Amino acid sequence: MIFRRFLALAALVLALPAFATPLGDDGLHKADWMHDTFKDLREDLAEANAEGKRLLVIIEQRGCIYCTKMHEEVFPTPEISAMLNEEFFVIQINMFGDVEVTDFDGTTLAEKDMVRRWNALFTPTMMFFPQEVEEGQIATQAAVAVMPGAFGRATTLNLLNWINEEGYLGDEPFQKYHARIIQEQGITE
Numbered sequence: 001m002i003f004r005r006f007l008a009l010a011a012l013v014l015a016l017p018a019f020a021t022p023l024g025d026d027g028l029h030k031a032d033w034m035h036d037t038f039k040d041l042r043e044d045l046a047e048a049n050a051e052g053k054r055l056l057v058i059i060e061q062r063g064c065i066y067c068t069k070m071h072e073e074v075f076p077t078p079e080i081s082a083m084l085n086e087e088f089f090v091i092q093i094n095m096f097g098d099v100e101v102t103d104f105d106g107t108t109l110a111e112k113d114m115v116r117r118w119n120a121l122f123t124p125t126m127m128f129f130p131q132e133v134e135e136g137q138i139a140t141q142a143a144v145a146v147m148p149g150a151f152g153r154a155t156t157l158n159l160l161n162w163i164n165e166e167g168y169l170g171d172e173p174f175q176k177y178h179a180r181i182i183q184e185q186g187i188t189e
Helices: 002-015 041-050 065-074 078-087 111-117 153-162 175-187
Strands: 054-060 088-094 100-104 108-110 125-129 145-148
Touching: 041 054, 041 088, 041 100, 065 153, 078 088, 078 153, 088 111, 100 111, 108 111, 145 153, 153 175
Parallel strands: 054 088
Antiparallel strands: 054 125, 100 108, 125 145
């Protein structure tokens, strides 16, 4: 009897996310590597550069099962969590939020209107930016990579590395980079 209770308890514990990211009042996951800013992308880029990090905007929404997957299964992976904390300056945008966001061109809109301006349709969507953005560009023009949707650990880790290595400036597109790394290291999702 005790053994059965132990097995039931063990099954319950194993079914729970190991590193559950807390939810904020807005219903979005609040990871410790996210920065709470005034959401002025020009200022955020300057702060990211000052810290020697890359600016990453992540668009999420309340109740998004794919956002939950990323926060419970992918982002807590030690290598990924360390990279997000040490190499990226992450700003969270609520797809249906009302907080004002200022784009690189100076346009200020509520989060939900800015997301519409950027034609972002899926959550999570991660937008990665270069260290310098040309004057007058909007986020979608300036982004060096956009990852719409949830992906596995290997894809996410390889994308973070590809961005840090500035692979977008080279001749090897991300898909080929990812395939090469998977083959070289024998990685599986």
